[in-house]
Amino acid sequence: MILIDKPFASDFLLKTIKENNFPIVATAVAKSMIADDSLNWISEKEAIKTIEKQDNYPLYTNSENSISWIEQHLKTSKLPGQIQLFKNKILFRKMVKDHYPNYFFKGIKFEDLKSFDASKLKYPFIIKPAVGFFSLAVHKVDNHGEWKTIIENIDQEIETFKGMYPKEVVDVTDFIIEEFIEGEEYAFDCYFNKNGEPVVLNIMHHIFSSAKDVSDRVYITSKEIIEKHKPKIEAFLQIVGKKAQLTNFPMHVEVRINENGKVQPIEINPLRFGGWCTTGDISYFAYGINSYEHFLYEKTPNWNEILKSRRDKKYNLIVLDNNSGIKESNIKAFNYNLLLKDFEKPLNLRKVDFKKYAVFGFLFTETSINNEDETSEILASNLKKYITIKE
Template identity: 30%
Template sequence: MMIIDEPFAAPELIEYLACTQEPVLLNSMAERILKRHSIKALGDEEFAARVNAGGRLICTSENAFSWIAQHIEDEAVTEAIATFKDKARMRKLLAPMYPSLEYREIPTAQLKEVCFEDFSTPFVLKPNVGYCSVGVYVVESRQQWDAALADIDENMAVWRSRYAKSALDEGSFVAESYLEGTEFAVDAFLDNNGEAVVLDVLRHEFANAADTSDRCYVTGASVVREYAPAFASWLTEVNGLVGVKDFPVHVEARMSNGVITPIEFNPLRFAGICGTEVAYHAYGFHTYDYFLHDIRPNWNELLKGKEGKLYCMGYLPAPEKLAAGECGFDYDGFLSHFEGLQAFYRFDPRQTGALGFIFLETKENDETERAFLREADLTQFCVGI
C-alpha cells in the first residue's frame, strides 16, 4: 500500500506501480498519473480498510500524514508517526542511550526571549517537526543566532505555503548539541520482529562546516559494506525503546569513532520526494518494493561490479532570483559538468524553491564532480538577469 503525494513522483516509481499494480490511494497525484498510466488506485474507504487490517504502508511525502490522521485507525501506525516525527519526544525516549546530549524545545514565539548565553556553542537550531533541511541553522556565535532568528521571521510564510503542517510545523524549535562526525542518511524498515533491515546507506557530504543543504549524498559498495551492519544493529537497539513493527523510516545520524547519534527520524517514508531512487540507479532495486514485500537486500549480489564507483543524489536549491521568477537558469550548462549523469528531475523553482533532483555515477578516486555538486555557486548559471 502506497500514498504518492505532492510535490513529485519519479518516473521509476510510476513504472513500478504500473507494472506491479501495487495499490495506491486515489488522491490528486494519483488522478494525474492515471491520465497517462494504468495504476491501481483505491478510494479512501477501501484503502484505509486495507491499512487498518494490517497492510504495510509507505508514503512518498509527509504531506500524506494529514490524510492518515483522518482515516487510519491503526494506532500502531499513527503513534509511530507521532513519535518519530517529534524530535524532542525522540530525544526524551532515547535519553538512556545518550544521557549527555543537550537539547531544549523552544516555542517559536519565545525564540527572541531566549538568552543566547544559556547555550553551549556550537549548537543546531531546527524545527521540532521538520522536513528536509528547511529551517536548520548551525549556530556558533551571537551574530549567527540573530541571523537565524531573522531568517526564520523572513521565511516563515514561505515555509507555510510550501509544506503541510504535518510535514513541517513551525510551532516550536529544538536547540541541541552540534554533533561531530560524519553524517549519514539511512533508508531502512523495522520488520515483523522489530529488527532493522537496512536498504541503503548514504554519506552526506557538505561544502563546509556551515553547510546544511541536501546537495550531495553518496552511496556505493564501500559505503554500504562499511556502514550497513553498524546501522542495522544500532537501529534495532533504538527500536527496542520505540517498539514499532512493519514500519519504514528514513534516518539521519552522525557517526564519530564508531558511535552513532541520531539527528532525526522521518517516519513512513524513505529519502524524501524521490531521493530513495538512488538505490535503483546504484543497485537496481526499489527500496519501497523491498519494504512492501519484506525482502532483505542480498548485498553480495547487489554490489557485484560496483567497486570503485560512488553514486550521488542531490536536492538542488534554486538561487533566490530564480525562485522569485526574476531570472532563468542554464540547465544544460550546469548538467554539462557531469559525465555520469543518470537522471535529472526538474522542478518549478517558484513553487518548490528547488531546481530539482540529480542522480550521478562517479569514480570513487575522482572527487571533481562530487566537489562541484557540493560547492558550485549556482548563481553562475542564472540567465536573463
C-alpha cells in the first residue's frame, strides 16, 4: 500500500503505482496532488482496516508529512511507536546505546539553549533538532567560541523555515547535542522483509565541501561504493532490525564509516526512502532497480549481475539548495538550462518552487568514473551563476 503526501511525488513513483496497480490511499492531500482517477485508490477507512487486520502489512510513504496521518489513524498498530523510535534522534540513540556505549549525546530543550553552559562539552560536536529533516538547523560546533553565534544562527534559521514542514517532520522543541562522528558519510535505502531480513537497495557517498559543511548538496553511488560497503552495512542493519523488531519496513539511513570500517549511525528515516523521491528513484537511474517494487514485492537486487555493466560510471544526486545568501523573495529566476550544460550526462531534473521550499531542485547525473571536476564544482558552488536577481 502507498501513502502519498506533500511536498512531492515523482513521475517515476506514480508510474510505478499505476503499472503495478498498487493500492494508494485516497487522502484529501493525495487526491489534490494526483489527478489520475485510474489509479487503484482505496478509501482511508479501507486502508485503516487492512493495516489493523495485518499488523505488519507493507506500507510505503513518499514523505514524512504522512506521519501525522499514521499517528492519527493507525494508533492500534505498531507503526506510530516504530516511527517515533527512529524519527526522534534521542530515542534512537538510547535504543542503540549498548552497541555504542562510549558515544556521547544529550537532549536539551530549545528554550534552554541560550542559557546552557557548553564550555565543558568535548569539541567538536553536532547540534540539531531531535526531530528534523533536510539538514535544517544542523550545525557543527568546533570550539566554545562558536557556541553563541551558532545558537543565534539557529534562531534565525527556525524563523526562515517555520511553516515549511509539519511538526512531525521538523520539531524544534527539543535538540540533541552529540559528539562528531569521524569517518566518511553514507546514505542508503533498504527495507526489512517479512522475515526481518534487511535488503539494501542503494548506497551513496555523501561528500562535503569542507569540514564545516553539513549540507546535502552531493551524493554519489557507484559499483565500487556498493561492493565495498554493502557487507558491513547489512551487518549494522541486522542490529537495528533486531532491536526494533522490524518486518515489512522500508527506511532511509545515514551513517558514518571510519577508517577501521566501523559503521556508526547518524539517523534513520522510517517508512520511506530519500525525501522528495530522490534516492528511491536514483536506484533506477543508476542500477535499473525499482526500489518501490522491490519493497512491495519483497525482491532482492542481484548485485553481482547489476554491477557488471556499471564498472566505469558513477551516478550523482545533486540537491540544489539555496546557499547563495540571496533571499528567495529577491530572486527572479534560476537558469536550469545553464546548469544542465555544466554536466557530462544529466539524467533527470526536478524543478522546485524555491520561494516555498528554499530549494531550486534536484538533479540526477551520470559521470565517467575519472571525472571529478563537475561534482567538485557544484559541491563548492553558491549557485549565484544560475540566479537572476530582481531589479
